[in-house]
Amino acid sequence: MKTTEFIEIAADLDNPYLQKWKAEGKKVVGYTCSYLPDEILHAVDLLPYRLRGINTTSTMIGDTYFGPFICSFPKCVLQLAGEGQYSFLDGAVITPGCDSMRRLDECWRKTGEDYPNSAPDFFHYFGVPHKIVDYSLDWFVDEIRDLINAVEKHFKVKLEEDRLRASITLYNNSRKLTAKLDQLRIQENTILSGSDALAVILAGTALPRETYNMLLEDFLNDVEGSKKESNGKKKIMLLGSVDDSIELMQTIEGERAVIVADNLCFGPRQNVNFVDESEDPIPALAKRYLQQSDCPRMFGLYKERLETVKNRVTEAKIDGVILQNIRFCDLHGSENGLLERDLEAAGIPCLKLEREYGPMVETGRIKMRLDAFMERLDK
Amino acid sequence: MRKEIMEYDLDWTLWSMMSNASKLSNSTDKELAYLLKYMPTFSELPALFSAFGEAGTTFFEMAGTYLNNILTARERGKKTAITTFCLSPAILYAMDVVPVTLELLTVMATVMWERGTADYLDFCIEAGFTETSCSSQRGSLGAYLAGLGVDIDFIVNDSPGVCDTNANAFAFTAAYLDKPFFQLNMPSDLTSKRATDYHRKDFKAMINFIEDQTGTKLDQDKLREILEEVKIQEELIGEIEELQMLTPNPSPVEFSFLVYSTRFLFSGSKEGTKGLRVLLEQIRENAAKGISGLSGGVEKSRALFCYIDHYTTDMRFWKMLNKNGVTHLGNILGRSWYEDSPLPQHQGNKDESFSIDTSNMEAMIDTMGAINARMPMIKSIRGPYDNPHMWLDDNLALAKMYNVDFIVYSGTPGCRNTWGMVKLFARDTEKQGYPTHLMYSDAFDDRVESWETTQSRFEEFLQVRRLV
Amino acid sequence: MIITGGCDVGSLTSKGVLIRDNRVIGSEIIKSKVKPQNSADAVMSAVLEKCGLGRDDVHYWIGTGYGRDKIDFVGETLSEIACHGKGAKWLMPKARTVIDIGGQDAKTFKIDENGKVERFITNDKCASGTGRFLEVMARVLGLEMEEMGRLSAQAEFPITFAASCTVWAQADAIKYLNSGYNIEDIAAGINNAMANRVAVLVSTIKAEKEICMTGGVAKNAGVVNALEKLIGQKIRRIRRQDPQLAGAIGAALYAGEKLKQEKPI
Structure with a gap:
């Protein structure tokens, strides 16, 4: 497996493996947030598919339902749904990742009333708490059970414990492979650009997991011997709002930089913690998924996140940190303000960047900032 | 921030203004006019006194006391907590903590000053906060981030699950000022047993947190006293809401603002009860005479505000309503969910409302938790807008009960939550026959849309939809 | 005598500056055209004409501004932040x-x-x-x-x-x-x-x-x-020159440093 193939898969909503899956009469369920345990869907033979908003040419439909002061990511997802591009979905699970994302629930349902075949039959709201304590964990366990019940009822399936355990093992294997990928990125003179690494991870969000693990393993075996190309490039860590744009990563990397680490929710971060296979599967999943403090939706955990970033900066020998946020993303936007203050104080150069999700139409504006930042790192 | 602004603490300045304003009621018209030269941008002040007499004075006294409590908390050995209007201050009063409710301070400054809170709003951005974040917190938060206010001991917030931008403001503050932080989480439904159990556990955890911060245990007698006062207040508000159903509505347009402000300032405290009694008295008088509370005396149209009001300079929003003969039938901030109040009575679902049980400590904590779970926004915009007991349900019921002619959304561009669903909401209310106007302005910052534009769009709506 | 040039193609205006011996010998500001290359050509021609110089008289050009990547006659490009910094320092040493x-x-x-x-x-x-x-x-x-x-x-x-x-x-x-x-x-x-x-x-x-x-x-x-x-x-x-020229001045100064074999930036 070559990077180009992952890039091809990542560049489209649809891919040959997905088509084959559908041709076999199997179902696909879309979801919006890294706090949803894929294993649950996988264990009942549903393909968990992470929703994206790529390749939009307008947000006319998105803007019809959402108000003007809303993040462009859910607007783009809704746009694609309204255009019928998500017609391969058999279900959708919406999570309160943030306010803009959770209102995708209503906006999508209403779009479904106006545009035929734009909303799947199965809609489920998956309530993830914003803190990590014993009773919020209990709540989350119940949410998982609710999701299971809803899925079982709608798709007429039964979740068997041994199937769930097998899914957990499969996804844990996937995490081991992603951790390897991650290690490759932070090596001296890394062979992997950030945009390539993103493509590899994005492909994983749209492929059957068994297939993905195989492809990823192949890829890792092949890539380890390849030529090292990033000599002398500035090592960048990318933080902030949801980002699945290979083009944005390429713009940032340009000729002179390589993104070797990130904490993005489409990044490797959701693959680094393992589900405890010795525990009861559902509580084990609950712990693994709720106890991710990476996203600022988990309020009050800024210090933990700062520590994680600082450790990563040291480990990956980062030259500069880029803090980006989609306009109206207050969670990441303001956290970026805190990170800039604290990282700069620790001598780590930072660049704050506000952008839109969707087609890159403001390359000039972004490039001006990036160039000046690179010149600063050259000093 | 401008140098001259850095010379004054926000809470002190507001206190000085409010407490002095409350004394002005004893002045002659001439004296008042003279003093107003020093407050040229708050021309509504005399109107508040002359039209409402005691109601105006009492309100300023109350605000002065609230601010004085903040200023003197330290010397009285009390802790201060930055908090939100979504959290009932009653529990803080019961635990001897002085609430510093950001949105209240923002509104006070926004209403009184022509420049509004521009300097504080912008200082938040200097501190790293996003300019797209909600202005209702930023308007006063900037002062506390800049050190222009009393020292704060800790932060309590209850909007996670309801409003991210709100929750985020408090989480940011905790990180920026390095203060202890507690958040209550709200599940997306209100009435299930699961949600109730979660509220209970969460609320108890908050009490434990506050006890740790203050070093004192929640006192049963004090809690009972507060809850009994809450009950009296909710009954008063219930009666006000009942009277507002009359045609014409005997309540002056400004009173719904004064009612919810009073509850935000002093829920469960004697001061608040006094304030509400004064308001109710005047509404009763008008009702007995069968007259409208509008300054022009003629009610041309009845408006329900589905979210909040508009607070920039000089109470001009209410002035505009008076001018156009539009009566104000309340908004999301004022509604009472006490079991005997009109809306819960009309809805007839016991789980949706709260009752007050002071028989023992457990029951009282549960009561307090239930009240808190029904605070503005917390109650009705936690879940999908079209779910039972949520935003649409509440407003359609109110529209019917209050015989409203139209519905208005006023909010802020910082509100991801409502802007994520208000277009759908408006579509549904229009379908039900209620013309619905969406205001694109920022209720706390007229630099977003000038007031002149806001007003002309509002009046255009009234004309085009033949509402006046 | 070495002459260096700075060409700053912005979104609204394009600026050209020629520097000799640390002195600005000519400058020009024009409204930007649709294509950055056309703006750059026009402003370059104008400033050369003003000074009575030909294209070959300028030893090195540096481009900056939004359209900098589209200018064919410059030796290299730098961000306008870098150039404005350099230009500002020249215009006001303190x-x-x-x-x-x-x-x-x-x-x-x-x-x-x-x-x-x-x-x-x-x-x-x-x-x-x-x-x-x-x-x-x-x-x-x-x-x-x-x-x-x-x-x-x-x-x-x-x-x-x-x-x-x-x-x-x-x-x-x-x-x-x-x-x-x-x-x-x-x-x-x-x-x-x-x-x-x-x-x-x-x-x-x-x-x-x-x-x-x-x-x-x-x-x-x-x-x-x-x-x-x-x-x-x-x-x-700023009185020494038109402050709008700062970016182009900085670019021309960097061009001079480049010729002196100093690493720009």
């Missing part, structure tokens, strides 16, 4: 903080004793607070940019403008004009709104003395005065 308002961006940055940029911040996505904002508003009022500054000094009751959105502010300006408000008060309101947006950036970076302002907006006294009031510090006026 400068440590530079405020540069360009057509699409407002930037504030700190420079070291060599004019190298230490830290910078820029405006958010929104166009308000940029040169574009003023241009749109000036057009509504039928004024030149410099007139806006002059007129706003005569304002008695500046209007408070909604500054968060260029489009809305434009609608407001039209309404005020139609309602018969004084043009001076409207102009002052616009300048104040602009200054408000920029002041946030200046305060965020914690400006140090001396503060100077580059870019075309530096010529609008209304904005500069309002900004001084807001940040509570004096902004030193």
Whole structure:
């Protein structure tokens, strides 16, 4: 497996493996947030598919339902749904990742009333708490059970414990492979650009997991011997709002930089913690998924996140940190303000960047900032 | 921030203004006019006194006391907590903590000053906060981030699950000022047993947190006293809401603002009860005479505000309503969910409302938790807008009960939550026959849309939809 | 004698500067054309003609600004932040903080004793607070940019403008004009709104003395005065050359350093 193939898969909503899956009469369920345990869907033979908003040419439909002061990511997802591009979905699970994302629930349902075949039959709201304590964990366990019940009822399936355990093992294997990928990125003179690494991870969000693990393993075996190309490039860590744009990563990397680490929710971060296979599967999943403090939706955990970033900066020998946020993303936007203050104080150069999700139409504006930042790192 | 602004603490300045304003009621018209030269941008002040007499004075006294409590908390050995209007201050009063409710301070400054809170709003951005974040917190938060206010001991917030931008403001503050932080989480439904159990556990955890911060245990007698006062207040508000159903509505347009402000300032405290009694008295008088509370005396149209009001300079929003003969039938901030109040009575679902049980400590904590779970926004915009007991349900019921002619959304561009669903909401209310106007302005910052534009769009709506 | 050139192709205007022996021997400012290459060619030809020089007389060009990657005659390119830093240092040797308002961006940055940029911040996505904002508003009022500054000094009751959105502010300006408000008060309101947006950036970076302002907006006294009031510090006026040329001057200076085999930046 070559990077180009992952890039091809990542560049489209649809891919040959997905088509084959559908041709076999199997179902696909879309979801919006890294706090949803894929294993649950996988264990009942549903393909968990992470929703994206790529390749939009307008947000006319998105803007019809959402108000003007809303993040462009859910607007783009809704746009694609309204255009019928998500017609391969058999279900959708919406999570309160943030306010803009959770209102995708209503906006999508209403779009479904106006545009035929734009909303799947199965809609489920998956309530993830914003803190990590014993009773919020209990709540989350119940949410998982609710999701299971809803899925079982709608798709007429039964979740068997041994199937769930097998899914957990499969996804844990996937995490081991992603951790390897991650290690490759932070090596001296890394062979992997950030945009390539993103493509590899994005492909994983749209492929059957068994297939993905195989492809990823192949890829890792092949890539380890390849030529090292990033000599002398500035090592960048990318933080902030949801980002699945290979083009944005390429713009940032340009000729002179390589993104070797990130904490993005489409990044490797959701693959680094393992589900405890010795525990009861559902509580084990609950712990693994709720106890991710990476996203600022988990309020009050800024210090933990700062520590994680600082450790990563040291480990990956980062030259500069880029803090980006989609306009109206207050969670990441303001956290970026805190990170800039604290990282700069620790001598780590930072660049704050506000952008839109969707087609890159403001390359000039972004490039001006990036160039000046690179010149600063050259000093 | 401008140098001259850095010379004054926000809470002190507001206190000085409010407490002095409350004394002005004893002045002659001439004296008042003279003093107003020093407050040229708050021309509504005399109107508040002359039209409402005691109601105006009492309100300023109350605000002065609230601010004085903040200023003197330290010397009285009390802790201060930055908090939100979504959290009932009653529990803080019961635990001897002085609430510093950001949105209240923002509104006070926004209403009184022509420049509004521009300097504080912008200082938040200097501190790293996003300019797209909600202005209702930023308007006063900037002062506390800049050190222009009393020292704060800790932060309590209850909007996670309801409003991210709100929750985020408090989480940011905790990180920026390095203060202890507690958040209550709200599940997306209100009435299930699961949600109730979660509220209970969460609320108890908050009490434990506050006890740790203050070093004192929640006192049963004090809690009972507060809850009994809450009950009296909710009954008063219930009666006000009942009277507002009359045609014409005997309540002056400004009173719904004064009612919810009073509850935000002093829920469960004697001061608040006094304030509400004064308001109710005047509404009763008008009702007995069968007259409208509008300054022009003629009610041309009845408006329900589905979210909040508009607070920039000089109470001009209410002035505009008076001018156009539009009566104000309340908004999301004022509604009472006490079991005997009109809306819960009309809805007839016991789980949706709260009752007050002071028989023992457990029951009282549960009561307090239930009240808190029904605070503005917390109650009705936690879940999908079209779910039972949520935003649409509440407003359609109110529209019917209050015989409203139209519905208005006023909010802020910082509100991801409502802007994520208000277009759908408006579509549904229009379908039900209620013309619905969406205001694109920022209720706390007229630099977003000038007031002149806001007003002309509002009046255009009234004309085009033949509402006046 | 070595002659170097700086070509700054911005979104609204393009600037060309020639430097010999650390002195500006010619400069030109033109309105930008649709294609950056055409703007660059036009401004280069104009400045060469002014100095009576031919293309081959200039030893090295450096390009900067939005269109810099599309200029074929430059030896290399640098970001406009770097060039404005360098240019500001040349224009005002004691400068440590530079405020540069360009057509699409407002930037504030700190420079070291060599004019190298230490830290910078820029405006958010929104166009308000940029040169574009003023241009749109000036057009509504039928004024030149410099007139806006002059007129706003005569304002008695500046209007408070909604500054968060260029489009809305434009609608407001039209309404005020139609309602018969004084043009001076409207102009002052616009300048104040602009200054408000920029002041946030200046305060965020914690400006140090001396503060100077580059870019075309530096010529609008209304904005500069309002900004001084807001940040509570004096902004030193650039007199040595037109402040709008700072980026092109910086580029030409870097070109000179390049020829001296000094590593640029």
